[in-house]
Amino acid sequence: MAIVHYGPGSDAIGGRPTLLSPFRRVDWTLLALTLGLIGVGLVSIYGATAPRRELLGLEPTYWVERQVISVSVGLVGMLVVMAIDYRSLRRLVPLVFVGSLVLLAGLFVAGTDINGARAWFEAGGFQLQPSEFAKVALILTLAAYAAGERGEPLPYHRFVKSLLLAGLPLVLIIGQPDFGTASAMVASVMGLLLVARAKLLHIVLISALAVASAVAVVTTDTLASYQQDRLTYFLDQEETKANADLIRQVKFSKQAITLGRVTGSGFGEGVLTNRGDVPEQRTDFIFSAIAEQFGLVGASAVLGLFLLLVLRVLRIAQLAEDPMGALIAGGAVALVSWHVFQNVAMNMGIMPVTGIPLPMVSYGGSSTIAFLLLLGLVQSVHMRRVA
């Protein structure tokens, strides 16, 4: 076993463990990377929106201010989660899981359509996207369910039951329909089951099945045409009336990235960004704004931060005290990696456009808060590895 033992109760010498005592073993590197990415996000949102809003005579910091609120809520949530022993969450798992399902199902009753997906609750100027939280809830649920007592390989029947559990929120999300989030969910489940030592063959088969069904859905007209556009434009790149907006979006995104060259055009000086050429730039296409303003250097640095963060979480998975902790961290690795890959790749025109954000950097409350909660869980795993 690779779990390193520092010796029992090394922080508890001379006294009983207190609520705050685990905080001495916070993974400061991970925390620094988290805060760093949040900083990158705020700077990027400002750079992508403020110069243009100023030009239009609008309040320049509007979006940044809103994101600061989300970040604050998320950080508080992260601290709260860190303070809780993830193992004690086992009892809460059914509640969390069912809660997430209820929210997802509620969308079909009271949800709001945005960009063709019924993925949001809307009230009083605030929006909530339950699927972002459902991803975290699913990781926690499967980690609790699939973790063996002593880290033995996941038996076949538990593997199948895990898949069935994952299928519940997945069906609801596909029903919205939101294929981006669904793909991220599949990726995180596969990552988690990989770490849970399910049979490699099963994972490969299931992944292949997911890809195959995605292809089948695209080619058999079961999708609304605009969704099909999103997926197919990118295969043939031929502009039609229907997919013109998408082609344009990706074209401008790629142009913005190219314009950044090596050193970037400078903070707040993005030409295409300030013209507002790239739709959804503060959310799904934030990476194009970063790459235009800060160039290869800046964009690589951001990708580097993500890579370090993911590897750091991977290390926490290795160090985890128990299988549940390892599975939480493993799921987090897969989820964050997939989000970053899918998002940045679509910014650069090598993956279809699906509306999934760049974790903690893209504007958007639900996503930011959900990822901070997930990293709080990961921190909790790290903090309690010897408690």
Added chain:
Amino acid sequence: MRAETSAWRLSVLGLVVVVLFGALFTRLWFLQVAADPTLEQRLAEVKTRRVILPATRGRILDRDGRILADNRPSINVSVDREVYRRSADRAALFERLSPLVGATVEELEERWNDVNIDPLLPVPVAEGVDEPTAIWLKERAEDYPGVEVEEGFQRRYPYAPIGSHVVGYLGKLDGNEFRELRVKGYRLSDSVGKAGIERSFEEDLRGKPGWVEYEIDATGRPLRLVAQQDPVPGNDVMLTIDLRLQQYAEQILQVGLERRRLVRPCVKENRFDEECTVPKNAFRAPAGTSVVQDPQTGEILAMASNPPFDNRWFTAPLPTKLFDAVFKARDPKDKEAIRNKYPALLNYAIQGTYQIGSTMKLFTSMAALKYLPSGSPGKVPGTPGFSAEDTYLDVGRWLLPGCAPDEPGGCTRRNAGGTVYGERNLEEAMIVSVDTFFYELASRMYDETVKGTQPQQTVLAEFGMANRPLGIDLPFEQEGLIPTAAIKRSLADKGAIPKSQGRDFFRGDAVNLAIGQGLVGVTPLQLVSGYSTFANGGTLYRPLIARAVLAPGLPKKGSGVLDLSGAAAKVVREYKPEVKGAVEIPASMREPLMAGLQGALFDRVEGGFQGTALGAWESYPYRDLFPVAGKTGTAQTKFVALTAEQLANKEKEPDFSEYDRSLFAAFGGQSLDKPEFTVVTVMEEAGFGGQAAAPVTKCIFEKLAVESFKKDKPAMLGGLADVSPTAGELDRSTLQAAILPRLSDDTGCLDYRDITGSRD
């Protein structure tokens, strides 16, 4: 087994992660370092957008400066089709827009689906949006993508529906118009005059649009003004129409038609009979027209056409239902719609061509007097001539000499009602309208003039009735159809008449033409010009509808009226009386005909026969102060020449009407030596000329007389406010309720203010 440990699994996961990130780094490097070295240069070009500033369209005025067409600044909201092509998005947008623009979601959706709106342009969903709403929408442009708020002008017709047929209306360019007009700077979204003055004076009214050039951002929002060219407003057009008279003529025509719809054809001519009041088989009286012209100048003072329409219908896109009602009626392929033979948008004064019945007899007489006297140019030497004193013994029937079986019409012709009039001269024949008298004249002209002289056709042409339009400045003026051998041949070639009839201009054609029946078509405008030419002593004027084109900027005087005191300085173009031809009418011809035309209205002849219009005109109070002369016409609509459109659609038979068409043509004024007004009234399927068109015309003359008397005594001047914009509309049931109790009073003239009691 080592491969089964968690650590190994985590390494696999790590490897996948590193590979994914590696792919991202590689792609990033290619995009930022290796790709497209000229991109910066290409993007450095500044985007600009030119926004067209619409010119204020010129106003249309009546002869006293009343503003018949005006503009009001208008804020319009339109929605981009691309952005909202999904119905869910659209429903959500309309839900939000509905309370703002004051239209229901259904109305907005109807606009969206309206096939008459150009599919390539943003859909106009609301016109005349108020200022606060416009600001509200503009400030929230980010929340309303694809919703455009534009400032423009909306056409306004303050006195509508009065004069709608003359004033016309605007509409969006159709494809053909756009191809034709784009060289003049029209855009597909522009409006253009579609009918009436709006169409014929488009060039003057339109002005010259200006533009502003902005530097814009990628979403098209202006950043900086680059250059600007102000629009040049269009010129005003002043019409010859007197709106008070126009309103009166329209109303009296409507009342006249309505009155006929309450009675059925009666045997007794010229007298009202109680038994006639039977709703069953009542006259249909579906359409009509009244035209008032100044015979001394050719100016048209009023031009009423019925059924009426309202040009305000066209200031916003027509609701589909109304559009179908207005336009589908003209679709010859649609069997259901063709039933409406009388579409409201037609101006029957210039677009209807009619057999004019006995109103033709004036011109038949002129032809006989000019071409039959011995020694005159076209006459066969050695034959007896014709003068006004010559008499003809009517025995109630007239036999067509040398009658051949394939000639049109029967060989034996009778007077209307089979009446036997006895021996009559020209004056008497005009008064009681003796058909056989004119058959005889036409037959003699056919025999006694050199073949090819065509006296009837020549005289008709001199009086303005020919196979060409008169050239009034209104669109779609129809030409007449005056039969000649050549015309008949070409009609036969087209299949409009049988081949056997197309061989020549037969005697039968000549006698039919003599009483305005058979193969003949004359527009009411041609008929009024013909009577004007006789009235003014022989000058054929081009009918004028416009007096002048004025530079913009005349100030208003009171509401709805311009101050014309500075008009002289603003004249861009003036329309002076324009002589198109002259006819010599010596006193020897004028006097007996004038006596006949006056007698038709006011006299009886020996034997107890009364003038054909006496029943209607007996009560005319100004016989001496404001004398009038005229002629009735009753056209049996047995044959109607097919129009080119009907020919194109291969219709075998025109749709015959069951009842006679009623006509009346008259002129008068303070003196018959120099009459000031010519009036022609035509009423479809309304019965005898003396019973339908004559009373309507009489009412118009009463009004003209009263107005003329007022002008002589300035203290009595009516004042400009006496055209009431709201008096233009009364529903039919109100009209009928007002007419019914006065039905036996054939002579009363009801205008709408009599009915609504609003006369002051």
